[in-house]
Amino acid sequence: MIRRLRRLAGYARRLLPHLPLASAIYGADLLARLRPGTVRNARGARTQGISVVVPERGTPDLLAETLTALELALREVAEAQQVIVVVNGAPRTDYAELQRRWPAYDWQFHERALGYNGAVEAGLAAARHGWTYLLNSDMRLAPDALAQLLPYRDDSTFAITSQIFFTDPARRREETGWSDYYLNIEFAEVYERDPGQARMARGNLYPGGGSSLCRTEVLRRYVAGSRDFSPFYWEDADWGIRAWSEGWDVVFCPLSRAHHHHRGTVRRYYDENEVARVIRRNELLFDLRHRWTRRHALRSLQRLALLDATSRRELLGLGLAWRAFRSRLATERARLNGLRFERITRDRWYGPQRSERRRPRVLLVVPFALFPPAHGGARRVAELVTRLSPEVDFFLLSDESSLYGETSEPWLLHFRGVHLLEGRGDRAGEAPLTVEQRLQRHAWPGLRAGLAAAIARFQPDLVQVEFMELADLAADRSDGGPRWLLCLHDVYLGSGDSDGDARQRAAIARYDAVVACSAEDAALLAPQAASLIGNGAVDRRAGYTPSPDGLLLFMGPFRYAQNLHGILAFLDSAWPALRAEFPALRLRILGGAESAAIAADDARLRQPGIELISAFVDPTPHLAECTLSLNPQIDIRGSSIKLIESLLAGRVCVSTADGMRGFADAGLQALIGSADIAGMAAAIAPLLRDAAARHRLETADSDVLDRYTWDAMAARQRELYRSLAPEHPP
Template sequence: MTERIKLAFATGSDDLIATLLEKMAALFPDVPLYLVSEFPPPGAGVPWIRWYPAKDVSENMARVAAATAGKDVVLAGIILQPRMPYWAMRWAAARRWPWRLIVFNENLDHFMLRPRSLPVMAKHFWWRTKNFVRWETRPGGTAYTIVWRLLHPRAFLRPIAYWMARVSGAVAFGSVVRMLGSRGPLPDGRGSESHGHGAESRDWDDRLRSAEAVQTVSLDLGEQQRALEGNQAVVSQDSGDGLPAGITVVIPSRNGRQLLERLFESLLPQAPEEIIVVDNGSSDGTADWLRGLGISFDCSKEPLSFAAAVNRGIARARYSRTCLLNNDMVLEPGFFGALLKPFDREPELFAVTAQILFPENVRREETGKAMYHRSKTGEFPVWCETPIGGEDGTWVLYGSGGCTLYDTLKLRALGGMGEQYTPAYVEDLDIGWRAWRRGWPTVFAAGARVLHLHRSTTSKYYTAEELAGALERNYARFAAGSNSRVIWREALDRLNLLAARQEPVKAAERALFGAWWEPWRQPQAAEGDDSPLALCGGAVAVFPGLAATGRRRVLIAAPYLPFPLSHGGAVRMFNLMREGFKDFDQILLVFVAELAAPAAELLAICNEIVLVRREGSHLLPSSARPDVVEEHDRPEFRAALAATLRKWRPDIVQLEFTQMGVYADACRPAKTILVEHDITFDLYYQLLQDKEDYDTRRQYGNWLMFE
């Protein structure tokens, strides 16, 4: 005799599921009840058929069919609850068992699709219609919103502005019109990207000629320091890229003599080769004071934006590295050494940014570890993560314009800081992103530490409202010139969200209304993908180990840490690495559940460890690949792998476990070795011999094809 069963489809909120099971258990009490749901049953004793919301309906229903094969479904219950995203599950149940469907509302009243249920159905739909009308005619409802906007026509401006900007960006990013914003090569022969527009944008040819013609006091402070110590003057060696090796420090300052005095106490002892202060509309005697000290300066009678001020210094820089410093910084000893070190390891590096500290009892508003975060709540998309102990060299989206060391020629090749960003904010993000699009990374140097006194010059001359407006406007300009549809769309979504609040954020509203024209005004960054957003999204952290020895290099890509030795796979990996350490330099790139300092036992056998946080999820799409492979194919890991390959150029990439084979093609030109602990499809075959199961058989087929 065919077994009879009941199916409860969990298509309501969690608080209703237990009651749904009670209600359905009372119907035909002798018939077993099964639960079809995204999550396990609230209590024991109910067989569970899992439903994966991100997978195709056909795959989910095949799972249900396999679990109910040979059984007669006498009831299939669903919940019709408003604003619960389970319509695919509801329709699947209705199509498969239309005459055995039992429908519950959120009060757990129910009816079936029977003629005798027509009065109950009519009552239900009338009740639902009244609720719908009530919802739609109150604030928040679509009908209410449309009527309100018709009575207040200005309210249509926000959605119109939003969609105009969306369309404008979509057209501009794929248009040759963006080429109108580009300029010819700079004097060093490299291509340039124009950042300014209108009267603010001066050609770099003019900048360099102007800098050569300026008659100001200039003194090599490094040579002066050595002369004072009685040593011979040391001539800087050429860096190999057209400028002598050394550091030019550029400090913009406006009426900041007292701050400069404090800064110089920590700066001068570290003896950078050149210091240029851009005296920016000061009236406190800064220029005369600097002249007395013999420090090079560039004086502007009129106040300049931050970008325009530092560009004057960048144009005059004589050395291969340029450090931009705010005047309210205090440097810790070893500051420049820590900033220079990463350039030796990674030739294509664009910038190295310092770790920013704040005085005691002052909230740490920035750290230097700048990351991109995707938020749906209106938060600013770029913020600083707190560094992890031992972390150093992690890739960041950009370097703070107040404490970052740049490659001078690359900085000039990009056209310097964007002078459209007035009076300040976002220009450092813009230049960092443009560099990433050229393949020039920025990294975080934890050992280069500065104390930020945070006595902002801008707040002295602009109101909080003006600065908030500048931030929103400038970020919109950056997004428009990013040549990234992701950045542009998310920037617009955020502005739209802030402008749509009951009390609109005025700065966001103004930026949104002006956004439609920005993609056509802003010169576009180079073509490229958005992998830097994944790499610099807070999921990747770098930890240096032993110094490289020059031996052949092996990059090990693993799904979990080899230490501690918590299971057989870790033991095997660790022993293999411990033996490999005797003959090779080793870099470990590995998935972790949480970012934390690696064990000393691993750091003792690796030159570098790169951790990638992997957040587990059951929301995997339908795929011909095994679920484990889908779980480990992450954009963050791909981006970290590409960056690590570029940095270390390993001879061999050792892929640990079969699922990591998905990265084999990305490892070229390095040779790849796949280290398997199990032949996975054979394992699934053995499981099927013991017990037939839909998911096991599907994974067996996927593994067979993948391996």
């Protein structure tokens, strides 16, 4: 007990001079809880012109390679340029030849070593342009490295970082430019993620100090505030957290590439013990400024007391305490207002600005993961966005973030910005929800807050809400903001629940425009006006070949309950008769990822002749291989994409009458109807017996089908955008 008291007394003596710092971090935590403020959304002027700051100490040989590569990279930039080389702590005479080779560059010579932060600050003082690229003197830029960054200079962007490779390809890639962190309650721990073959820009925890393009004025302020980290390490991490907390974006651009020679300047001028000491001190300072380990302030102060005397002395002063207070307060307020630093690299994706012309800005809001498209609604959004993105700046706010990943990138490339989130509280095995319960569940508070932040960040002309499940979001819309469009993949009105219908109609009425996917759905909405933009399909008729024998195809992800119920009913009531007459007949089911677990518990999906594919796949080869397709659905709304997809691939589709919703009156000869699922066997058998008759049907609807391609549907969507955003038409 006495030993413990003595130890505590020792801590107190060591910490007494740090009373201002202790007060600062306690005060910041308390004030953040009492006055959390609101979500911050920073926005800066759109400026052009690039200054390049190259801190340099004692490596003129590597600097020559760096400047040679930089010269080539600047040739690809059609803007005003400036290069500032900050030589510090090295003889001027060592650089005479380099000055002769690049006389137009601004050369600074400082007799004493400035440290990294000091050298950057000196260079920024001379920067003339709105954006500054920080370039290590041992970093070689690819010829297009700077040009690749320029389209990401959005109003809300603070910094864009290049991807880093080592000049030694055999070396493990611990440095990539894509920064993230591990949550560690003992000490702050950051690292750099491996982007693999990624092409799309992503959220970045902080901009690497040797390969990043930053807003000059904002960076000046951050660098002035990070002098406490001198002479090296953790400064750039501090800039990134300050930027995110203030509402800026920090972006990693994998297509901008730089190669790092990595001859460590720091370790040539400081011994290992001193380097380790400064790293420990700065890691703790970073934690004190941002509460990064999430520990109680007392635990951090205990760590401070255990530091060596030199480090404790360097962390003294009212100025340092004030800067820690301001940074910690801003970071804590950002957390309390929903900023999740641990999700930055996973949930934020960015696309380049594709045109100098102001284009319509459309924010899509969806309750389900879209990409890769594993259900009909996702396929619809993917096809329309792909066709319209050359004319429209799309942004995406999506729930179910955990279902996105690297395989989503080809579709996300069509968006200017993407924010993902998750947390609505679905529970495995719970009973089906009513429509009213689904509306409440899907428009959860986190999504509402995310939408408000996305509107402030992306400044859309149009908020496009997908699916009835999110219709309640418009209750939060403000006067004078963007116009709102509700796209109803399924209209649930007319189910016999008058109170539920009234609730839905009240939600729908808050929108400026409504889209229905079938004429039957539009009729249910009356007297609410609705634009009819039906479901379409990829036009595969140019590659048509006559259908082979022996394979039925059902393209129905089990995530949609009607698909699962329909195919199981088909297996019970129609499949046995077909197999009895055609013993070699096979049925291929594209059931999606959910189907594997269902098949494990249901022997009907494992019987002879059934081929279940439990993954997202391109249907093209399966359509080419099939004899005809099935659509055994009952009581659906909207319209069935799988039906029109089959016809536009030159394959007959046999459907229930309910499944023909949206297409029943189109006069399509290759669409064969049946009153119910059991009756589908009688409709399918003649088509299996007579291949010639089947082949005639496969090419009979060419003129009619032109109206049902995705191109045709995109044209309708384009006209709707023009009517809703006439100031910036596509």
